[in-house]
Amino acid sequence: MLVELVTTGSELLLGEITNYNSAYLSKKLNEIGYSVIYHTTVGDNPQRMEEALKVALSRVDLVITTGGLGPTQGDMTKIIGARLMGMPLVYDDAIAESVRQWVCIHHGGAAMTENQKRQAMVPQGAVLFDNGAGTAPGVAMQQGGKTLVHLPGPPTEMRWMYENRLKPWLLQTFGSQGCIASRYIKIYDLGEAFIEEQLMDLVQGQSNPTLAMYARPGFVEVRLTARADREDQARELLAPLEQEVRRRLAGQIVTFDDDTMAHVLGNIVRQGGYSVSAAESCTGGLVGSLITDVPGASDYFRGSAGTYCNEMKEKILGVSHDTLETYTAVSAQTAAEMADGSRRLYGTDLAVSTTGIAGPGGGTPDQPVGLVYTGISGPWGTVTHRDVYHGGRAEVKRRAALRAIYYLVHYVVNHTKKA
Amino acid sequence: MLVELVTTGSELLLGEITNYNSAYLSKKLNEIGYSVIYHTTVGDNPQRMEEALKVALSRVDLVITTGGLGPTQGDMTKIIGARLMGMPLVYDDAIAESVRQWVCIHHGGAAMTENQKRQAMVPQGAVLFDNGAGTAPGVAMQQGGKTLVHLPGPPTEMRWMYENRLKPWLLQTFGSQGCIASRYIKIYDLGEAFIEEQLMDLVQGQSNPTLAMYARPGFVEVRLTARADREDQARELLAPLEQEVRRRLAGQIVTFDDDTMAHVLGNIVRQGGYSVSAAESCTGGLVGSLITDVPGASDYFRGSAGTYCNEMKEKILGVSHDTLETYTAVSAQTAAEMADGSRRLYGTDLAVSTTGIAGPGGGTPDQPVGLVYTGISGPWGTVTHRDVYHGGRAEVKRRAALRAIYYLVHYVVNHTKKA
DSSP: OEEEEEEEOHHHHTTSSOBHHHHHHHHHHHHTTOEEEEEEEEOSOHHHHHHHHHHHHHHOSEEEEESOOSSSTTOOHHHHHHHHTTOOEEEOHHHHHHHHHHHHHHTTTOOOOHHHHHTTEEETTOEEEOOTTSSOOEEEEEETTEEEEEEOSSHHHHHHHIIIIIHHHHHHHHOOOOEEEEEEEEESSSOHHHHHHHHHHHHTTOOSSEEEEEEETTEEEEEEEEEESSHHHHHHHHHHHHHHHHHHTTTSOEEETTOOHHHHHHHHHHHHTOOEEEEESTTTTHHHHHHTTSTTGGGTEEEEEEOOSHHHHHHHHOOOHHHHHHHOSSSHHHHHHHHHHHHHHHTOSEEEEEEEOOSSSOOOSSSOTTEEEEEEEETTEEEEEEEEOOSOHHHHHHHHHHHHHHHHHHHHHHHHHHO | OEEEEEEEOHHHHTTSSOBHHHHHHHHHHHHTTOEEEEEEEEOSOHHHHHHHHHHHHHHOSEEEEESOOSSSTTOOHHHHHHHHTTOOEEEOHHHHHHHHHHHHHHTTTOOOOHHHHHTTEEETTOEEEOOTTSSOOEEEEEETTEEEEEEOSSHHHHHHHIIIIIHHHHHHHHOOOOEEEEEEEEEOSSOHHHHHHHHHHHHTTOOSSEEEEEEETTEEEEEEEEEESSHHHHHHHHHHHHHHHHHHTTTSOEEETTOOHHHHHHHHHHHHTOOEEEEESTTTTHHHHHHTTSTTGGGTEEEEEEOOSHHHHHHHHOOOHHHHHHHOSSSHHHHHHHHHHHHHHHTOSEEEEEEEOOSSSOOOSSSOTTEEEEEEEETTEEEEEEEEOOSOHHHHHHHHHHHHHHHHHHHHHHHHHHO
């Protein structure tokens, strides 16, 4: 099954937004063995869109478009697609009713506009997919051995519809085309060159499964991929290679697949029965936000005290006035007292703190922009770390918050290993 | 000058990496007035790449490829491009020497491999671009009124070469095609269809400047674009249209260009001389993080109290035990007491709170996943809002946090308008 993804929208051609939909759909379709061989992006221009869809239908079996199903005049994908597939557009009462209900719930009982009614026009004879995350329905049309599918453009709607409607329909209509299984291992402690030395012989001379490595900001990603008829067979092919990689990286802090360092934190504090809290200055709340991105974090996380001024560091966290006067807020001493204070305030076993200069202003020769102190307080004492991060304000915050969680994991792993 | 960008690399079709190169080049080319009308992505497959390049050369004036210029066997873009343009590949001593020097500096004096020598093969008669950030040179070929350019795929190399080599060459060869200036207005209060009704006559029958609208999660973006010979002329064309849009949307809370709602918050609380704090449950710290993404937020923001369990809501924020017992933590009453408590704790003029069910677990028929209460406390009393957000845990958190900041802005704007 050869597939082409056609993304529509002039904002993509103007470089205003990045095309995340094609990467998502490619990954998902490859997982069920469908080969995506082209991506095309075209703007909200009827002639060019028709041309692009014609080219796509001529060279693959299945064309999936995203975007252009909304209620505005610029939304023309469905109209052009239906014409190419020879299916007239007709008004669908059921779709109209579901659009009406959505408008009612989400826009407080307002009546449908003429534009919203356009969304209820659907190609006669097409398979319709209802939209659990918005109003525009999806459409699948089959004609002369070719299949044309229209999905909505907003990523949350597109993803909902793929997972809940299109994927089941594809599997039912065309069956699985074999399966690709992947496993991702992220390594945080070692450089790419060292990891390559450890794993080079596994990279070379492997065809199924394969192993590849990518340097990312703050970690190295190792990807294992296997192809087979069924997923369990592909997973079976992966298992021995994964075991060997794990053996060679034993003792390193790693994360698997989509898990983040916050997931690793969740696992190890659950194991140890520890409760966790935070205290944040320069990260503003991002450490708490990342920790609570993990479902069930409320089992061990009690909160993060954001103290964005000296007064609150004293009042809420009990950082001493002397420390702030003598060492300033951006110091190892303050980071340590913030972590201790968070542990006391929340009554937790472990606490992590951040204090630094996110920029762009506020830097000095001694305390440059990007300087961040991290404090860890726990049953094995209080430790601090000093880092200088590069990049803009948001990047400094992000890297400091991610690293803070890593340091907390490292603290626990390090001490429980020794015990 | 019509342009098509052709991105090569199987990893894009597998969805392993996102296509950032096309967004970057689109934005840059549009800035000098070159119209990008298609993006195409094709894998490392000679027949399909040749086919894609043929289609591209048939429908635009300038085709720019990225990727496939490296030293490996999979790197075939230049070979196929040269064949299509009728230019034989020849060995270039100068390129060979610069590749040798790069390898020497960056790989510690190692000799060039056979593969690296392949990079010195260039199409006879082509314009060559040296690579200030890597080894693979870029190539521009002209034939029969068509231009084919090959740039390297790694983003740092591609960006260096565009800025330092390709852009000057394009401007010298084809001249500037004018300038495009854009202005973005984001509207948070009204749905896309309603806004379109307000602005429809401005969408239709406009060619320069143009107005377009896009639905985004939580807001609608209106884009005004003008084309002229020089930037100041383009800005001058935009001004009356912007004024008219502003007039029709008067009273709505909007943001301009890259500003977020947190920037608007910063502006209005600076104006009013207000201090701000937060109290967060389901958002975990994200409200504080978003507010502190704005440089200089420490002038008005004192911190966010993350209270991820009932006990801390009582202890730190002073939410009453009765309220939590009677109404639960996810209620308008708790949200109101959290906001009041944050205002008291931090001694601020304004406070915003969030409490809800981010999911995926924890939902009930009465309190579904995605239910979030927002509280606003300030000099004009305490108000609450109830919303139900869709999407995964991270998406619910993100939308709830963004909306909380919007509600805070709305509260201030609304009350200071009346005053």
